[in-house]
Amino acid sequence: MGQLVKLAREDGYAVVTLDHPPVNALNAPLLTELEAVVAELEGDESVRAVIIHGAGEKAFAAGADITEFPRLSPDQAESLSRRGQAIFDRLSALPKPVIAAVHGYALGGGCELAMACDIRIAAESARLGQPEINLGILPGYGGTQRLPRLVGPSRALLMCLTGDPVSAAEALRIGLVDLVVPDAELLPRARELAAKLAGKAPVAARLIKRAVYGGLATTLAEGTALEARLFAEVFATADAREGVQAFLEKRAPRWVGR
């Protein structure tokens, strides 16, 4: 168990907790622990959904650890950016749904971490943004790429060029988050969703993620061709046979995950 990133396994899903008081700043040791947790979850088939949230009252994560910046050379800054991007890409590529449960501040790298998750649930009082321009820098953990894909280029530019955070309600309106719940309900609702997703067909879930993200990276024609290949792949699985048979026999399916 790490000191800065904690992993707890529940019934079919895992809860990853960022625990670096007071604002869960994403310093180098925390990123190392996060990478280790992601690696552990990659191979754990007993975990069929993941929740990521921040400890404490103040923040999901308030970004990279700014205290690390003064000593960074440009080359070291590029390495920091590429390292964070690689860890977030690996998180996004987990073969299972990943939910960001966002409370308080999700700023800079914290917002980028939430965007590297598949689904974002925000507490009503949460605030999300990319304030890097206020430091004279720009987002470096994928924010300039994932934010436009979620909210469109002009809203992404508005957020990155003003550095102004948005409320949870505004984040919902523009598509940055998918669900807004009362503050006290954030983790219970995230757990409820994680348990629901963990009960779905795991192979289909993995292939749906591959189809969606693979399609976003290419043309519509290549994306539909990818979908058809994955549709063929899923039909070769025991889960597809079980799912269809369960429907025809009017009973609940028993997923085997292959």
Ligand SMILES: C/C=C/C(=O)SCCNC(=O)CCNC(=O)[C@H](O)C(C)(C)COP(=O)(O)OP(=O)(O)OC[C@H]1O[C@@H](n2cnc3c(N)ncnc32)[C@H](O)[C@@H]1OP(=O)(O)O
């Ligand atoms: C590649 C990725 C790049 C990035 O992510 S760049 C960083 C982007 N993030 C930011 O720019 C956010 C910076 N932080 C803030 O704007 C504010 O903070 C908050 C809005 C998050 C909270 O404001 P308030 O409630 O007034 O608290 P407080 O006194 O500012 O912060 C409490 C303590 O937390 C430290 N802290 C806050 N954010 C960071 C951070 N990102 N890195 C390192 N430390 C941080 C502060 O300095 C302070 O510390 P002390 O209590 O010792 O004075």
